[in-house]
Amino acid sequence: MTRVLVVDDEPQIVRALVINLKARKYEVDAAADGRTALDLAASRHPDVVVLDLGLPDMDGVEVIRGLRGWTRVPILVLSARHSSDEKVQALDAGADDYVTKPFGMDELLARLRAAVRRLEPFGPGEDDVTTVETEGFTVDLAAKKVNRGGKDVRLTPTEWHLLEVLVRNTGRLVSQKQLLQEVWGPSYGTETNYLRVYMAQLRRKLEADPSHPEHFLTEPGMGYRFEK
């Protein structure tokens, strides 16, 4: 889910934005001044910032600079002022876009999408860890591929889903209930036989010696654990 930080000191604008954004399945944080905005940005790591330049405690351009000191998060500036100077200043300080009030909600949302879209290509690539290697096989979460000895291993959707949950929790114990609910849906939780069958499939396809697993470990009575 995409996280948006909205910064504006006019409550009605914030409310309008929050309502519209939440309706479109964005996760939204809001700040009414620059100090709070910078704190929230640091703690919540938004994917995009919507920033009003007219804040009570500090100059909007200062907020931009504060953000740009440590992050490249897209910044979409809102402002009542039309002056060309202001725009140039904000953009050169590091803003990505500049919209003058009053603005159309459709347009703002489209610009937001454009800003977010620009990050995407680099997401699946190197952003977070997408490949996990063991001495026997390699899992590429982004490409949804498993390679074993130079050959791609074919996994069924259920096998993949299970593997994905385990790999994302590498080293941690994942309870049977959690596995069942993540892979088969919230209404499952006791059908541990499903797990037994599919863990066996994964081990058969990926473990060197399926009956003595080194990576897909059973914690009797509790759940399973994936280890590199």
Add this chain to the structure above:
Amino acid sequence: MTRVLVVDDEPQIVRALVINLKARKYEVDAAADGRTALDLAASRHPDVVVLDLGLPDMDGVEVIRGLRGWTRVPILVLSARHSSDEKVQALDAGADDYVTKPFGMDELLARLRAAVRRLEPFGPGEDDVTTVETEGFTVDLAAKKVNRGGKDVRLTPTEWHLLEVLVRNTGRLVSQKQLLQEVWGPSYGTETNYLRVYMAQLRRKLEADPSHPEHFLTEPGMGYRFEK
């Protein structure tokens, strides 16, 4: 040096832009219609495109789509029309920014700097992959051409669109939902029979043995994958 492609059919606007840009040490190419614009983009690989939507030969949004088929170069749209709809359309087609005429040269230049600045972290090594080769055929994303054994293969718009999405994600699994939404629109997502039909067409036209595909692979229950 940063290379800019200016696309506009009004000579005086082009002239004004070219003068201003050259004065600021940009390298500038110019086109007066969509066809020329796409050709120049393919041959010159600009770092940023300034695009007027009102072109004589084709719809501006089509030009955006044509570019986005193979490159992520920033696109800054110019338009005389203020309608919110137009903006949303252009931005959702893949434009990065939208400026309405008449515009201030300062502002335009600032937005241009902002657009260019965004690509910097990924280095000047702009290696847009425009052609993909397999032992059986070659796909040229920029020219929108597929060559097989010296002959160009005729693809319908839908076939091409599908191919484009797959090739852009070479090696990665693309989910059925993603394919449907990218090719047929956001409101599609379950009509997997479309995919079956069109994948069959692509395989018939491009695979050596359509019933045993080597490049357009099915991942049952999940999606499709293009491999070189």
Add this chain to the structure above:
DNA sequence: GCGTCGCGTCAGGGTCGCGTCAAAGACGTC
């Protein structure tokens, strides 16, 4: 030593998804 419980393994059957073909519908061109 015996029963219970949890886990691993295997094999069978129902169901679903995919590939294929064909025909009808939509669209643009002449």
Add this chain to the structure above:
DNA sequence: GACGTCTTTGACGCGACCCTGACGCGACGC
């Protein structure tokens, strides 16, 4: 208005996947 092309839709067969039940084994507790 007729034609050709592209897209959409439906029907059908086949193979693969998922579920299920049965059995064996080892660990543990009584």
